[in-house]
Amino acid sequence: MSIQTQPGRVTAPQIRARKGGEPIVSLTSYHAHTARIIDPFVDFILVGDSLGMVMHGLETTIPVTLDMMILQGHAVMRGSSHALIVVDMPFGSYEESREQAFRNAARVMKETGCGAVKLEGGERMADTIRFLTERGVPVMGHVGLTPQSIMALGSFKAQGREEKDWGPIERDARAVADAGAFAIVLEAVAEPLGARITREVAVPTIGIGASPACDGQILVLEDMLGLSERVPKFVRKFGSLADHIREAVAAYAGEVRARSFPAPENTYAMKKG
Numbered sequence: 004m005s006i007q008t009q010p011g012r013v014t015a016p017q018i019r020a021r022k023g024g025e026p027i028v029s030l031t032s033y034h035a036h037t038a039r040i041i042d043p044f045v046d047f048i049l050v051g052d053s054l055g056m057v058m059h060g061l062e063t064t065i066p067v068t069l070d071m072m073i074l075q076g077h078a079v080m081r082g083s084s085h086a087l088i089v090v091d092m093p094f095g096s097y098e099e100s101r102e103q104a105f106r107n108a109a110r111v112m113k114e115t116g117c118g119a120v121k122l123e124g125g126e127r128m129a130d131t132i133r134f135l136t137e138r139g140v141p142v143m144g145h146v147g148l149t150p151q152s153i154m155a156l157g158s159f160k161a162q163g164r165e166e167k168d169w170g171p172i173e174r175d176a177r178a179v180a181d182a183g184a185f186a187i188v189l190e191a192v193a194e195p196l197g198a199r200i201t202r203e204v205a206v207p208t209i210g211i212g213a214s215p216a217c218d219g220q221i222l223v224l225e226d227m228l229g230l231s232e233r234v235p236k237f238v239r240k241f242g243s244l245a246d247h248i249r250e251a252v253a254a255y256a257g258e259v260r261a262r263s264f265p266a267p268e269n270t271y272a273m274k275k276g
């Protein structure tokens with residue numbers, strides 16, 4: 004059991020209180036090692052269901068299971084001590100009923116020790132978000148492009164690129180905020196809709212492919228590090244980790260083939276006598 008009070012860790016109410024203030028910084032992480040590295044620099048870490056695509060090479064996030072989210076959520080908790088940890092509820096784990104959502108969100112909280120969960124959907128999920136928040140589950144909303152709806156949408160594409168499409172997205176954001184979410188991810192929404200929603204809702208908006216006016220930003224860590232093979236248009240590569248890995252692995256392969264690795268300092272000498 005990993006449940007313990009952790010003094011010093013960022014809480015959902017603290018993120019909520021950052022509305023209109025200093026930008027909220029966040030990234031995804033799926034493992035203890037990456038969580039340990041990013042923890043001092045971010046306000047919250049999202050254990051995103053994008054792990055299915057990024058870690059497992061899946062085409063969509065649809066096959067991701069609650070057990071996968073719990074396993075990686077627990078790893079990220081062990082690797083971090085400062086940031087709020089938010090765990091994505093995967094497709095099929097919360098849409099059926101408010102009761103199903105609570106049962107599975109409670110399992111995620113009990114088995115990982117995380118401080119909040121995130122679920123996709125606007126007006127249609129408002130009752131569920133209210134049910135969870137009234138029962139002690141901090142919920143982060145997620146509107147705009149909702150990747151778990153890929154099969155209904157047809158492709159991953161930006162939302163609200165025509166003014167006639169703005170109304171439903173604005174209503175989604177308002178419904179999620181009014182239902183008690185402590186923050187809302189706005190994914191791939193055209194400008195100036197992201198800025199408009201940020202002005203209209205009372206809780207922080209966290210943009211990914213949205214506006215610089217959002218109250219915070221998030222990216223998939225492997226995308227911004229230059230480790231992902233294909234990335235959405237909204238990504239900026241702040242690093243080139245794939246190149247670093249290729250260089251290191253090529254050097255290792257060369258030394259193994261030349262028998263210059265391992266060197267004497269990497270091997271064990273016999274004990275004296």
Ligand SMILES: Nc1nc(=O)c2c([nH]1)NC[C@@H]1CN(c3ccc(C(=O)N[C@@H](CCC(=O)O)C(=O)O)cc3)CN21
Pocket residue numbers: 053056057064148150158159160161191212223226231233234235236237
């Ligand atoms: N590695 C990774 N990073 C992500 O940000 C991410 C995932 N995976 N998986 C789940 C979703 C999918 N994401 C995406 C993917 C593509 C666009 C995009 O910009 N699409 C183009 C059109 C591409 C097409 O039609 O084929 C666009 O202009 O809208 C947006 C979000 C964001 N999410």
Ligand SMILES: CC(C)C(=O)C(=O)O
Pocket residue numbers: 031049050051052053054091188190211221222223
């Ligand atoms: C990209 C973020 C918002 C996400 O939901 C994920 O990584 O799964």
Ligand SMILES: [Mg+2]
Pocket residue numbers: 051052053091
């Ligand atoms: Mg997600």
